[in-house]
Amino acid sequence: MSAEIKQQSMPIKAGAGWKEIPWGGVIPQGGTARAFNVGGWRSEKPVWNREKCINCMMCWLYCPDMAIMVEDGKVAGVDYDHCKGCGICSSVCPPRVKAFEMVPEHE
Numbered sequence: 114m115s116a117e118i119k120q121q122s123m124p125i126k127a128g129a130g131w132k133e134i135p136w137g138g139v140i141p142q143g144g145t146a147r148a149f150n151v152g153g154w155r156s157e158k159p160v161w162n163r164e165k166c167i168n169c170m171m172c173w174l175y176c177p178d179m180a181i182m183v184e185d186g187k188v189a190g191v192d193y194d195h196c197k198g199c200g201i202c203s204s205v206c207p208p209r210v211k212a213f214e215m216v217p218e219h220e
């Protein structure tokens with residue numbers, strides 16, 4: 114195995130310095146969003162309305178933090194420990210449905 118491939122397959126540890134992370138900032142592992150609690154970053158939070166949702170799963174597909182919870186193939190809510198409040202779920206929810214509303218985090 115070449116040195117390049119060895120470095121690209123190294124696990125990334127939380128708090129790693131620049132000499133320890135893979136070249137180019139490449140993230141060789143999948144599913145790393147689960148390893149970090151980003152809920153404290155939010156200034157706005159998505160509030161999901163079960164009654165309006167048609168379970169098209171667009172929010173689940175586009176959420177960058179795997180924060181849309183799913184049970185039995187249907188949306189079940191938001192995992193606020195991993196939701197950073199980016200608002201993508203609200204943006205991709207069909208306009209005629211609008212099952213997500215972004216509200217200020219501290220009201």
Ligand code: SF4
Nearest residue numbers: 176196197199200202
């Ligand atoms: S606000 Fe962003 S991080 Fe939170 S659930 Fe929606 S898409 Fe995911």
Ligand code: SF4
Nearest residue numbers: 166167169170172206
């Ligand atoms: S994008 Fe909207 S309608 Fe589609 S599953 Fe998510 S909340 Fe439900």
